Amino acid sequence: MAEASQQDDLAEILAEASQQQQQDPTNIVARLKRAYVNEKNAPELLPFEHDLLEQVMAKVEDQELVVQQSREAAAAAGGGGGGGGGGGMDDLMAHIYQAELNRVRFLIRAYYRTRLFKIEKYAVHVVKPETNEFAKLSPQEQKYATDYVNMLEEHFGSVLGQMPEKYSSMLQQIEEDDAEMDMVPEPNLDKHVFCRVREDRRDVMFDPNDPDNTMDLDQGDIIMVRYRFIKGLLEDGALDLI
Amino acid sequence: MSRYFDIDSFLAEQTRVPVVFNSGCTGLGKEMDKMCQTRDLPMGEEVELPFWLVPKLFEQNMVGPKMPDCFDERVWQVVEAEPKNVPLRDFNPHFFEFGARFTELLRDEELHEQLEKAFTARYSKLLVGAALSTSEFKDRHLLSREEEKLLDAGRDSMKAFHDWKYSTTEKLTVAHTVKANKKRRAGGAYGSNQRRAMGDNLTNRV
Amino acid sequence: MSNFGDKAATLVQDISQSEKGTIPPYNDELVRAVVDESNEHHRSILRLIGDIQEQGTSLDAAAPEDAAAILVHHQAVLRNKRALLVYLNERADRVRALRWEVGTALPEDLGESLSHSERGYFQQYSALVNRYQGRRGGVGINITLDPTPPKEHKVQVRVLQERGELVTRDGTVDLAKNTVHLLWRDEAQPLITEGVVEMVV
Amino acid sequence: MKGVREALEHQEVHFLAEDEKVVILPTFALTQRALPAFNTFGPFRPQIQVTVPFWLALILKKQGRCLIVPPRWLQISSLDSLVSLERTDDIFQTLPFHYVEIATDLCKYARDDLPEWDHLFDLVETVRSVRHNKMQAGLRSLDARATKGVKLSNITLLEVNIMRAFMTNSLEFYRLLSTQTAVAVVGIASSLSHTRSLHLHSVTQRHGPSIVKVSFETFFQTRCNTTDTKVNKYRRRYLRRDLRVRRYQ
Incomplete structure (x- = not known):
C-alpha cells in the first residue's frame, strides 16, 4: 500500500516538474x-x-x-x-x-x-541571386556576405589565377556557361536534427516519398528527424529545434 | 557539391582501382602503366588508377573497373564472422566513404548490401559502447577513418560532459562522493565501470 | 600505375595530418609544383587537340584513344585544382579562427607560417569583423566577447603587465603589476586574452 | 570561428537551464517592482516564498540573501523510487527538461539547503547513468529505418546533447549507405557479380558513345581558336556580375 502511494506521489511530482517548462511567449x-x-x-x-x-x-x-x-x-x-x-x-x-x-x-x-x-561556410550559396537566401540576411549580414565572398575570391584567386584558363574559377571546376556551380558548398538539408513539439499535429507525413509513414506529434514530444522533413513545421512554429 | 572541400572525401578518392582500358590512351603508355613498352597505352590493358580518374572514363565507356582488393570476397567473410575484430583500416582507411562512392558508380547491389551490413554490425557491436563512454578504448587501430570520426564525436561529447559536471567543484569533496560510491557499489548497485570512471575523474580533478 | 595527382594528395595529406588548430608553414614549393603540373597537363590537352585538328578531323570524330588521353589530362587538372582548394580552404578556416583567438594583431611567429595572400586575407577578415561590429553601419556590439555563456559575473584577476589606469563600469582601477582586482567578466576578458592579466582561481 | 561550434555545447545547455524557475525564501526586503528590465522579479519579503529564475536564485544564494527551496523531485525518497522505476521500465521516466543541471548546481551552491546533498548528488547521477545505459541500448538497435524519423520520449536536453553528434553523424552514414534510401539500383554488375568485374555493354546502352565528343566540344573548342589566353583569366563572370548588381542596387 505504502509503496503504491509513493509511486503515485512520484508520478504527481514528476508531472508537476515537467510542466514548469512553459515560457511566456511575449x-x-x-x-x-x-x-x-x-x-x-x-x-x-x-x-x-x-x-x-x-x-x-x-x-x-x-x-x-x-x-x-x-x-x-x-x-x-x-x-x-x-x-x-x-x-x-x-x-x-x-x-x-x-x-x-x-x-x-x-x-x-x-x-x-x-x-x-x-x-562564411555557405558564402557563395548565400549571395547567389537565384535563391532567396540573401533575403534571409540582415543588411549588415548582406554586406558581410558580399565582402566575404570578394575577399575569399581574391585569396583563392592568388593560386587559381596561375591555373590554366577555364580552370581558374572558384565556382565551377571547369568554367562553362549555363552549367551548374559544382564547387559551391551548400547546407545539408538531410542532416538529422532534434526537435521539441510545440503544437499537437495529427498524421504528420515526413517523407513525401513515403506517404504511408506518418507520425502523431504531441506537445512536448522530442523527435529526431531529417531537417528537410520538418522545415515547414519549424517555419510554422509548430516545433523548435533543440 | 558540398563535399568538394572535404578533406576525407578527397583522400578517399585516392584509393587505387584496377581497371581494363577499353580504348587505348594516346601518349600515356608509361604514365598509366610503368611496365608499358610503347608510347601509347594499348587497348585492353589492365592498370591501376586512383579512383578520382575512374568515374568519367567509366561513364564514357573507356575503362571497365574491377573490384578493388579491399572489397574482396575474403574481406566480407571475415567481416561477417568477426565484425568487432576486423581491422577495416588495414583494408582501406576510407572503407565506407570509398565504398559509398564506388557503389554509387557501379550500382552494385550486392556490394551495397555488404557495406550496409558491415556498417550496422560495427556500429552496434563496436562503436556505440565505445563512443558514449570515457573508459579506455583499445581498438582504435581497427577503425576506418569514418568510424574513428564517429567515435571521436561521441567521446569528445562525453569528455566535455564530465568536464562540465565536475568543473568548479572545488567544494565537492572527494571523500563524500567516493565514500558514497563505495557504499552503494557494495550494496549491489549497477554500472560500476561508469561510476568508477566518474569517481576517478573526480579524484583527479580535486 | 599512374602517379598523376600524387603531389596533390601529399599537399592535402600534410594539412590533414597537422594538429587541429595549428597552422603549419605554407608549402609554397609544393603548391607551385601542383600548379606547374596542371599547366603541363593542359599543354598536353592542347597538343592532342592540335594533332586531331591537324589531321582535319573534328573533335566529334576523334579516335577513342585520343579522347581518353584528353579526358585523363583533364581529370588530372581538376584533381590538382581540388587539392589546391582543399588545402587553401582548410588553412583559411584556421586563419579566420585566429581573429577570434588572438584579436586583430597577427602574432609574428604565426605570420611567418602564412603565405603573402593569407596574411592579406587575415587583415581583410579582421577588418570585416570590425566593420560588422562597428557602431556605424554595423550591429554595434562586440561579438568576439563571451565565447562561452557568462557564469560568475565578476572574476578575480592578477595583473601580469603594468597597464596603468583602466576605466570600468565601477570606476577607475589601477592595473599595477601583481595587484589583484575584481572585474566584470566582459571587461576582464579582453585583458585576459591579451595576457595583461590572468584569472585567479 | 572560435566560440562557434556547429552544435550547442554543454555549457550552453546549462545556460538555458538557468532560466528555469525555482522557489526561494529571501532574507531581505525589496518591494519595489522591477524597473524596465527584461523580466520582472519580486517583490521580495523576508521568509515569504517567491519564484525566480534559477540564475537569480544563485546570485542571491551566493550573497547569503536567500534559501533555495529544493524542487519536490529532488528528494531522496522520490529519487529512490525513480531509480527503481527507471531500472525496471523500458521507457524513460518523465523528468524536468534540465534535471541534471539543476541538481548539479544545487549540490554545488546550495548544499546547506538540501538534506544529505551528497546522497542526492549520487542518486541523480545514478538516475542519469541508468538512463545513459538505456540510451546506449536504444542506439545499438538503430538502423537505417531511423532515417525516417524517431520519437525519443522524455529525453532531456543534456542527454540529447551528449549523444547528438554521434547519433546524427551515424545516421548520416546510414542514409548514405542504406539500400532502402539509395536511388533506384540498376543491376549492371549484379548479374555478373560472381566474377566481381563489370560488363561494359550495358553502360554503352545507357549513355551512347557520342557524349565524349559533345562535352569536349564545349570545353575546348573555343580555346583552340583563340589565342588570348590572358584576356579572360580574371573574368569570373558569374560572381562579379551578381555582386555588381548587389553593390549598385
Missing part, C-alpha cells in the same frame, strides 16, 4: 533564446529576426542606463560598500540588472556569431 529574451537555439541547430540559415533584435537591442540600451543609475544611487548611499540598508539594496539591484544584461548580451552575440559562421 518575453523577448525567451524569444531570442528560441531564435538562437533554432539557428544553432538548423543546417541552413533561418530568416533574420529583425523586429526581435531591434526590440532587444533597444532594451539593452535602456537597461544599461538603469544599471548606471542604480550604481550611482548605490554610490551616493554609501560608497557601494553596503553601508546603509538602502545603499545595499541599490547595489543588489544593480548587480541583478547587470547579470541579466550579461545573459542577454551573450545571447545576442551568440546569435550573431552563429549566423556569421553559417554565412
Whole structure:
C-alpha cells in the first residue's frame, strides 16, 4: 500500500516538474533564446529576426542606463560598500540588472556569431541571386556576405589565377556557361536534427516519398528527424529545434 | 557539391582501382602503366588508377573497373564472422566513404548490401559502447577513418560532459562522493565501470 | 600505375595530418609544383587537340584513344585544382579562427607560417569583423566577447603587465603589476586574452 | 570561428537551464517592482516564498540573501523510487527538461539547503547513468529505418546533447549507405557479380558513345581558336556580375 502511494506521489511530482517548462511567449529574451537555439541547430540559415533584435537591442540600451543609475544611487548611499540598508539594496539591484544584461548580451552575440559562421561556410550559396537566401540576411549580414565572398575570391584567386584558363574559377571546376556551380558548398538539408513539439499535429507525413509513414506529434514530444522533413513545421512554429 | 572541400572525401578518392582500358590512351603508355613498352597505352590493358580518374572514363565507356582488393570476397567473410575484430583500416582507411562512392558508380547491389551490413554490425557491436563512454578504448587501430570520426564525436561529447559536471567543484569533496560510491557499489548497485570512471575523474580533478 | 595527382594528395595529406588548430608553414614549393603540373597537363590537352585538328578531323570524330588521353589530362587538372582548394580552404578556416583567438594583431611567429595572400586575407577578415561590429553601419556590439555563456559575473584577476589606469563600469582601477582586482567578466576578458592579466582561481 | 561550434555545447545547455524557475525564501526586503528590465522579479519579503529564475536564485544564494527551496523531485525518497522505476521500465521516466543541471548546481551552491546533498548528488547521477545505459541500448538497435524519423520520449536536453553528434553523424552514414534510401539500383554488375568485374555493354546502352565528343566540344573548342589566353583569366563572370548588381542596387 505504502509503496503504491509513493509511486503515485512520484508520478504527481514528476508531472508537476515537467510542466514548469512553459515560457511566456511575449518575453523577448525567451524569444531570442528560441531564435538562437533554432539557428544553432538548423543546417541552413533561418530568416533574420529583425523586429526581435531591434526590440532587444533597444532594451539593452535602456537597461544599461538603469544599471548606471542604480550604481550611482548605490554610490551616493554609501560608497557601494553596503553601508546603509538602502545603499545595499541599490547595489543588489544593480548587480541583478547587470547579470541579466550579461545573459542577454551573450545571447545576442551568440546569435550573431552563429549566423556569421553559417554565412562564411555557405558564402557563395548565400549571395547567389537565384535563391532567396540573401533575403534571409540582415543588411549588415548582406554586406558581410558580399565582402566575404570578394575577399575569399581574391585569396583563392592568388593560386587559381596561375591555373590554366577555364580552370581558374572558384565556382565551377571547369568554367562553362549555363552549367551548374559544382564547387559551391551548400547546407545539408538531410542532416538529422532534434526537435521539441510545440503544437499537437495529427498524421504528420515526413517523407513525401513515403506517404504511408506518418507520425502523431504531441506537445512536448522530442523527435529526431531529417531537417528537410520538418522545415515547414519549424517555419510554422509548430516545433523548435533543440 | 558540398563535399568538394572535404578533406576525407578527397583522400578517399585516392584509393587505387584496377581497371581494363577499353580504348587505348594516346601518349600515356608509361604514365598509366610503368611496365608499358610503347608510347601509347594499348587497348585492353589492365592498370591501376586512383579512383578520382575512374568515374568519367567509366561513364564514357573507356575503362571497365574491377573490384578493388579491399572489397574482396575474403574481406566480407571475415567481416561477417568477426565484425568487432576486423581491422577495416588495414583494408582501406576510407572503407565506407570509398565504398559509398564506388557503389554509387557501379550500382552494385550486392556490394551495397555488404557495406550496409558491415556498417550496422560495427556500429552496434563496436562503436556505440565505445563512443558514449570515457573508459579506455583499445581498438582504435581497427577503425576506418569514418568510424574513428564517429567515435571521436561521441567521446569528445562525453569528455566535455564530465568536464562540465565536475568543473568548479572545488567544494565537492572527494571523500563524500567516493565514500558514497563505495557504499552503494557494495550494496549491489549497477554500472560500476561508469561510476568508477566518474569517481576517478573526480579524484583527479580535486 | 599512374602517379598523376600524387603531389596533390601529399599537399592535402600534410594539412590533414597537422594538429587541429595549428597552422603549419605554407608549402609554397609544393603548391607551385601542383600548379606547374596542371599547366603541363593542359599543354598536353592542347597538343592532342592540335594533332586531331591537324589531321582535319573534328573533335566529334576523334579516335577513342585520343579522347581518353584528353579526358585523363583533364581529370588530372581538376584533381590538382581540388587539392589546391582543399588545402587553401582548410588553412583559411584556421586563419579566420585566429581573429577570434588572438584579436586583430597577427602574432609574428604565426605570420611567418602564412603565405603573402593569407596574411592579406587575415587583415581583410579582421577588418570585416570590425566593420560588422562597428557602431556605424554595423550591429554595434562586440561579438568576439563571451565565447562561452557568462557564469560568475565578476572574476578575480592578477595583473601580469603594468597597464596603468583602466576605466570600468565601477570606476577607475589601477592595473599595477601583481595587484589583484575584481572585474566584470566582459571587461576582464579582453585583458585576459591579451595576457595583461590572468584569472585567479 | 572560435566560440562557434556547429552544435550547442554543454555549457550552453546549462545556460538555458538557468532560466528555469525555482522557489526561494529571501532574507531581505525589496518591494519595489522591477524597473524596465527584461523580466520582472519580486517583490521580495523576508521568509515569504517567491519564484525566480534559477540564475537569480544563485546570485542571491551566493550573497547569503536567500534559501533555495529544493524542487519536490529532488528528494531522496522520490529519487529512490525513480531509480527503481527507471531500472525496471523500458521507457524513460518523465523528468524536468534540465534535471541534471539543476541538481548539479544545487549540490554545488546550495548544499546547506538540501538534506544529505551528497546522497542526492549520487542518486541523480545514478538516475542519469541508468538512463545513459538505456540510451546506449536504444542506439545499438538503430538502423537505417531511423532515417525516417524517431520519437525519443522524455529525453532531456543534456542527454540529447551528449549523444547528438554521434547519433546524427551515424545516421548520416546510414542514409548514405542504406539500400532502402539509395536511388533506384540498376543491376549492371549484379548479374555478373560472381566474377566481381563489370560488363561494359550495358553502360554503352545507357549513355551512347557520342557524349565524349559533345562535352569536349564545349570545353575546348573555343580555346583552340583563340589565342588570348590572358584576356579572360580574371573574368569570373558569374560572381562579379551578381555582386555588381548587389553593390549598385
